[in-house]
Amino acid sequence: MCGLAGFLDTREIAGEPLIAPMLEALTHRGPDDAGVFRDAGLVLGHRRLSVLDLSPEGHQPMVSACGRYVMAFNGEVYNHAALREALDAEGPTSWRGHSDTEVMLAAVARWGLEAALGRFVGMFAFALWDRQARRLSLARDRLGEKPLYYGWQDGVFLFASELKALRAHPAWRGGVAPGALALFMRHGFVPAPLSIHPGIYKLPPGTWLTLDEGTSPGALPAPSPYWSLSSVIEAGRAAPFAGSEQEAIDALERHLGEAVALQRVADVPLGAFLSGGIDSSVVVALMQSQARALGQEPVRTYTIGFHEKAYDEAGHAEAVARHLGTRHTALYVSPEDAQAVIPRLPWLYDEPFADVSQIPTYLVCALARREVTVALSGDGGDELFGGYERYRLAGAPGALVEQVPASLRRLFGRTLSAVPLAAWDALFARLPARLRVKRAGDRVHKLAQLLAEADFDAVYRGAMSHWSGPEALVRGLDSGEPLTVLSGAGGLPPSLSRLQRMMARDTLMYLPDDILVKVDRAAMAVSLETRVPLLDHRLVEFAWSLPEHYRRRDGQGKWLLRQVLWRHVPRALIERPKMGFGVPIGEWLRGPLRDWAEDLLDPARLAREGYLAPEPVRRAWAEHVSGARNRAYPLWNVLMFQSWLAAVENRSGG
Secondary structure, three states, rough: OOOEEEEEEOOOOHHHHHHHHHHHHOOOHOEOEEEEEEEEEEEEEEEEEEOOOOOOOHOEEEEOOOOEEEEEEEEEEHHHHHHHHHHHHHOOOOOOOOOOOHHHHHHHHOOOOHHHHHHEEEEEEEEEEEEEOOOOEEOOOOOOOOOOEEEEOEEEEEEEOHHHHHOOOOOOOOOOOOHHHHHHHHHOOOOOOOOOOOOOEEEOOOOOEEEEOOOOOOOOOOEEEOHHHHHHHHHHHHHOOOHHHHHHHHHHHHHHHHHHHHHHHOOOOOEEEEEHHHHHHHHHHHHHHHHHHHOOOOOOOEEEOOOOHHOOOOHHHHHHHHHHOEEEEEEEOOHHHHHHHHHHHHHOOOOOOOOOOOOHHHHHHHHHOOOOOOEEOOOOHHHOOOOHHHHHHHEEEHHHHHOOOHHHHHHHHHHHHHHOHHHHHHHOOOOOHHHHHOEEEEEEEEHHHOOOOOHHHHHHHOOOOOOOOHOOOOOOOOOOOOOOOOOOOOOOOOOOOOHHHHHHHHHHHHHHHHHHHHHHHHHHOOOEEEEEHOOOHHHHHHOOOOHHHHHOOEEEEEEHHHHHHHHOOHHHHOOOOOOOOOOHHHHHHHOOEEEHHHHHOOOHHHHOOOOOHHHHHHHOOOOHHHHHOOOOOHHHHHHHHHHHHHHHHHHHOO
C-alpha cells in the first residue's frame, strides 16, 4: 500500500526539512520505511507498508535501472510478474529485486508512460519524475481505488495521498470551497475532481497529469484519460457477450478467479472481509477454493457484529465461513465501542465524509489488522451487477416518470405527502414481513418529492441526495452548485437504459468517492492494505459486455454473480433481505450522541463560522429529536462537516 507526498518549487528551498512533516502525516499509510528524493525544485517522499519484496530493494522513491525515472508509488500492480516476463522477452533488463515498483519503472522506461499505464493491472496512485525532461507526472488507477490530491498553494505545486500531508507544508493556505461543500451536503462526500479546499483537486480515476518544471505557478494542465468507462460501455455494446447463460457463468467465474488469484499474492499474511452477503462470499469462496487446491491453510476471514439485530449480519457471515471452512473471527461491538470511533473520523477521512458505515468499516479493518497485513473485500459488485435496492427505480417508478406528465405526477406526490409519516409507518407494519419497509413514511414522502422531478435522471440525482437543495443551506454559493456526473457532467454514451445509466454513474462517482474512500482511509488508518478483485478492470469490461438481464433479473440484482456463488455456497445461506453495513445513527442522535450533536449544531456557532445557514439545520434537528421525521442522514452530513472543521481549525487555524 503506502503513501506518497511531494512538491515542485523552483525557488531556493530546504527540501528535506519541508517534506519531513508531510511524510510524518502519512506514517499510518506506511509504517515500515520512509524515503526522500530531491532534484533541484522537485522533492519526492514516500512512506512504505511492505507487502511485496520486504527487502531494502523495495525502498522508495525508487530510481529506474537506466537512471532517468524516479517513482513514489501507492498500491499494487498485480500482473508485475507477467510484465517482467514481457520486458525480459523484448530485451535484456537489469533487475535488483522483485517489487512491482521496479517493474513499473522498467515498463515506463521501455514503453513510455501512457503505454505502460495501459498494461498495468492493479490499484495505484504514483508520482513519476523524469530527470531528463524535467517533468513530473501523476497517475491514478482506472476505478479510483487509491487516492491522489494535488494543487498549487502560494506558488508551490503540492501533491500527496492524503490532504493531511498537504496541510503540513508551510505553503498551505486551506479554506473551504462553497461548491464542494454544497456537493458534500447533497451527497455525503466531495466528488472528484474537487476537494473541500479551493484550488486542491483529486486526480480523477483512469487519468494522468504532467507538469513541467517550468510550468507557471497556478497553471494546471487538464488530466488525460488512458481508460474511460464510456469507452468500455461502447466497446461492450459493439461486441456484446453472445454466449449462453451457462457460458456466461463459466466466464464470470474464470475472470473473477483470475483476479482473486493475482490479488492473493503477498509476502505478508493475507485475509478477507466476510459479511455473509453475495459479493464478499463469492470472493472468499474462490479464495478458499484456490487455497485448498494449493494445499495452503484456510483463508482468514473477519466480520464485525452488533447486538442490535436490525444491524447485525455476523451470524450469517459465520454460517458462510463454517460452510467454506475459513478461519473466521467475529467481534461483537457495543454502541459505546462504535461511538468511540466518532472523534477520530475527521482525522481518518481528512475531508468531510458522511457515509455512516465508515464506523463499522474502521472497526472491521482494525480487527483484521491484528492478524493480517492485506485483506480482500467484495466492493464493486453492486455497481457492476445492479445490486443496489435503489436500482428498483429503473422499473415501474422510472416508467411512470417517463410516461406520465409532470403535472399529474406532482398531484400524485402531493396525495402521498398528505398522509402523515406515522400513518405510512403503521400501514406498512401491518403488511407481511417480506413486504415491510424500514422508515416507510420517510421513504414514501421521499418518493413523492422524486415524482415531481423533470426526468428520470433528475429523479436518480434526488434519490442520491441527502440535502436536495443545498443552495439554501450553504452560504457563499455565488456561482451555484458545481456539475457532477449526476447532474450533466461527464457525458455517457447515448441510448443507455435507465438501469445502465444508474450503474454507470455510480461507478464513476459513488464508487470511487464514497465506497473506495471509506475503505481506503479506514484500512490505512491501521496500516492495512485492502484489495478489490471485482474491480479488476478486465472484469469490469466483461460485465459491461453482458446483456442487462444477466446482471439484474426479475427485480433482483447480481443474477450472474449469484449463479457463480451457488456453485460454492448453498442458496439458503445467502438469500435474505440485505441489512447494509451500518449503525443506528438516528437513534444515537436522539440518545447518547445528542449532547455532542447539539454543541456542533448550536445556531450561534453556525452563524459565527459562516459556512452553513442555521435555520434549515435547526429545523431538521428539531424534526429529528422530536421523532417527527428521521433526518439522520442530512444531519450526519452537517455533523461530519462541523467536526471536521473543528479538527482542522484546531490543527492549523483553518
